[in-house]
Amino acid sequence: MKSIVLPIALAVALATPLAAQRPTPPAPPPLDPQVAAMRDAALAGDTVAWDIVEGITTEVGPRMAGTEAEARARAWGLAKLTALGFKNVRIETTKMRTWVRGGETAEVISPFPQKLRLTALGSSGATPPEGLTAEIVYFPTFGDLQAAPDGSLKGKIAFVSNAMVATQDGSSYGSFGSARFVGPNLAAKKGAAAMIIRSIGSDHGRGPHTGQTNFEKGVTPIPAAALSTSDADNLSRMVKRGKPVTLHLTLTPRDLGMTETGNVIGEVPGTDPAAGLIVVGGHLDSWDLGTGAIDDGAGIAITAAAAKRFLDGPPPRRTIRVVWFGDEETGGAGSDAYFAAHKDEPHALAAESDFGADRVWRFAVALPDGAKAVGDRLQVALAPLGIVRSKEKAGDGADIEPLVKAGVSVVDLNQSGTRYFDYHHTPEDTLERIDPVQLRQNVAAWTAMLAVVANAPEALVKPK
Numbered sequence: 001m002k003s004i005v006l007p008i009a010l011a012v013a014l015a016t017p018l019a020a021q022r023p024t025p026p027a028p029p030p031l032d033p034q035v036a037a038m039r040d041a042a043l044a045g046d047t048v049a050w051d052i053v054e055g056i057t058t059e060v061g062p063r064m065a066g067t068e069a070e071a072r073a074r075a076w077g078l079a080k081l082t083a084l085g086f087k088n089v090r091i092e093t094t095k096m097r098t099w100v101r102g103g104e105t106a107e108v109i110s111p112f113p114q115k116l117r118l119t120a121l122g123s124s125g126a127t128p129p130e131g132l133t134a135e136i137v138y139f140p141t142f143g144d145l146q147a148a149p150d151g152s153l154k155g156k157i158a159f160v161s162n163a164m165v166a167t168q169d170g171s172s173y174g175s176f177g178s179a180r181f182v183g184p185n186l187a188a189k190k191g192a193a194a195m196i197i198r199s200i201g202s203d204h205g206r207g208p209h210t211g212q213t214n215f216e217k218g219v220t221p222i223p224a225a226a227l228s229t230s231d232a233d234n235l236s237r238m239v240k241r242g243k244p245v246t247l248h249l250t251l252t253p254r255d256l257g258m259t260e261t262g263n264v265i266g267e268v269p270g271t272d273p274a275a276g277l278i279v280v281g282g283h284l285d286s287w288d289l290g291t292g293a294i295d296d297g298a299g300i301a302i303t304a305a306a307a308k309r310f311l312d313g314p315p316p317r318r319t320i321r322v323v324w325f326g327d328e329e330t331g332g333a334g335s336d337a338y339f340a341a342h343k344d345e346p347h348a349l350a351a352e353s354d355f356g357a358d359r360v361w362r363f364a365v366a367l368p369d370g371a372k373a374v375g376d377r378l379q380v381a382l383a384p385l386g387i388v389r390s391k392e393k394a395g396d397g398a399d400i401e402p403l404v405k406a407g408v409s410v411v412d413l414n415q416s417g418t419r420y421f422d423y424h425h426t427p428e429d430t431l432e433r434i435d436p437v438q439l440r441q442n443v444a445a446w447t448a449m450l451a452v453v454a455n456a457p458e459a460l461v462k463p464k
């Protein structure tokens, strides 16, 4: 038998007791009993978040940005925040380019005739009213589509079938999502007549996942749709049998031109205006297939429910401003309008909730150098909820992106993504997906976070 020779450094490390290798971590800061009390009260008994998400899904339902349904959602939001006791409640409107769904059908003509379930992607172009018939060109991955020679897709339907898998941190959405975000634009530039993708989702059902796609200026939008994961896998199996596959596709979405959208805003006034304001929120709009429960009824509910707890107790040092952004899904007119109107106000910190209603498992911060202790206090306040600290720098959220880019401090409260993409942007995004126990854990986390940051004695507004 060959003897194993350990490198000296490794041999020494193995021989040294563990305690001697690691410096003793500094003692954590004490937990403010007021923070703990507010957190625990939310965890035990919050009903406001459920009331909001149940209310908006029941009384408004689907609310595509820029449509009359979003206008009804704004009116609903104004009434709700007013009834909850928020101050300075108002709607701030802006204009946006609005796309709406039409008819959408697909069937395999040959070699195995059958109907397929799909849904148009936001910004998709339209087929002729009678539809189009073309052969598909199959790409297992987005990279394969990128490698296709220019002009090689002329008159064809490009089909990218990459299969997203779920991860707790949701990062696979970014890596698999390119097929949707930019695939149709690329296929259009290569001459394709249309493009279909396997839904960017982790389920195995027949409910397709919609979502926005983006065409560059100068590229004419082609019809673009997502097959349900099940239908995409079926179509992939047909391709693998080796014969040309011909599809008949009908998509008739419309562009409504410029219409109105708007943000709904309410505040918990603080005692020290010079300390800056805290912005929290999510987006009011939703896709049209479900009722927008996890995306993002939950986010507006969680953030408003946490802020509401400061209306019922001693006022916070910093004003807490709740913003329900009007358009996030189809281009972000809501966040652009908010930033244009409020960028000169002293923003101390921003945080967004837009990842469903499952439990918060991790947090991250981006704070000024002089406020590092705030992160340590958050760690102590959030640990009893099973929330760990990330080493990554915070900065999540499309709605607060302009603020983050401008250097405003951020806290991310990351929710578990293990089942979010089973339902994301599908007909199954309904109230049944919300677990009230996990929803309360979210409200408790947001309450604790706000209790720490809104009352922090450190300076949070970065000097201009």
Ligand code: ZN
Residues within 6 Å of the ligand: 283, 295, 296, 328, 354, 355
């Ligand atoms: Zn969202």
Ligand code: ZN
Residues within 6 Å of the ligand: 295, 329, 425
């Ligand atoms: Zn969404």
